[in-house]
Amino acid sequence: MSRTIDPFGAVPKYYQLAAILRQKIEDGDWKPRTPIPSERQLEVLYNISRTTIREAIDNLVQQGYLYREHGRGTFVSPHKLQKGLMELTSFSEDLVKRGIQPGQVIRRLERMVPSPKILQRLELPAGSSVLCIDRIRLGNGIPIGLQTSYLALHDDQVITESEMSEYGSLYRILQEKFNIIPTEADETLEVTLATPQEAQLLEITPGAPLLLSERLLFSQYRKPIEFVKILYRGDRYRYFVHLKR
Amino acid sequence: MSRTIDPFGAVPKYYQLAAILRQKIEDGDWKPRTPIPSERQLEVLYNISRTTIREAIDNLVQQGYLYREHGRGTFVSPHKLQKGLMELTSFSEDLVKRGIQPGQVIRRLERMVPSPKILQRLELPAGSSVLCIDRIRLGNGIPIGLQTSYLALHDDQVITESEMSEYGSLYRILQEKFNIIPTEADETLEVTLATPQEAQLLEITPGAPLLLSERLLFSQYRKPIEFVKILYRGDRYRYFVHLKR
DNA sequence: CTGGTCATGTGGTCACTACCAGTTACATTA
């Protein structure tokens, strides 16, 4: 890992500096609750202007690595293993973080015209077609959720079943193939009971309690990209979220 | 509402500007998806340096009011009624937003020594006492949740039952009386079934599905402040969250 | 011992300047 700033590289200096500081925190060079060098000290240490220093620190504060105290200093956050948890995550990222091996069975992958309610949430005109992906989600080989995604993609934006396994994550495909960056999402969670059909797919008894999630995903330009409905087995899944002011 | 910048006031200029811009968005003066004036134009319009302009815009982008497109401009986010939803909210704020009249029955309010597991999560030494508040939460007069809070407060930081109703919100008491600002929280949600006792308090049948939330709340200095457990009636409550990258 | 003052260190705010990097419209050229 580079420990110095490259003034000619394509990556911005504040970004390079943020990476260096983040590394120090993750490596444990800087302990929780202890102050990092002051902004004036960093200015000298890395030969970078305070403007840039502050931009780097702003980023890390935003991401929860550091916190400031006016008049006292900037300190390392004491959160232990939670780095990255505040992030908007995909299902697979989500599981990997908990040490569970994600898996999936794709039951359907095709273009279709969804219900008007779904089209409305995706802000598409009536009669539009979307890409629909129907999957059984597995954790360590055991079914834990039924997921149905409706993606607001054009006819020429194709996703194949083989790409789904290559990329590993739908969000990676969106980002790397279509330059769509998931940025925000609205999600609701509620309790529901398994229908016989759902129970069979999830290998549970009908009427067993499920966690129902409905999520609307927005791109970097605040356009709705995906509407996804997930039914989680109530006995095998716990939803986690990190909230911020 | 003031539409100009006061250069001598105690409030920072970037904050005043952000308030003005936010107002224009909320009033509908600037429509969704349309560009706001460029940073150079705002510089002239308000006689403020671009540094300050950008700081104000940064804030609003962070809060979801605006989004930038490099080379094109800065645009108003198209989100309709969702302003503020990304915020870390208290139970009562939460309900008010949905147009439901919040209410509560305080069943217990006392200092106690909680279980070691809870003390550990609050990062307090074994044997410490905390303030425990046990409440039934109402929506439009109907029970929708059982809430038990454990607050990491000192013996001299007292909260009375009358203050609970005066302030309306526990978070307001923390903020205004003790200068503790809820900044982050980790929350898990899972499904569980009502015990006979819980069923009675919630006025449902035993065995009915419930939504169980466990939340650990952190102050502005990343110290754990509150551990709270809430049991929601599965048939009357839907959890909402706004996620961000 | 108590309370005030002050120097010094911290982050917070602001202005001015310069240049880089995408986007767009339009004139130019093949």
Added chain:
DNA sequence: TAATGTAACTGGTAGTGACCACATGACCAG
């Protein structure tokens, strides 16, 4: 006509310099 360049926008990055607001500890007067 179609491709191409180019000028004039946009936001993005970076440096410099100044002053304010808050926290702390050393010092001093009572």
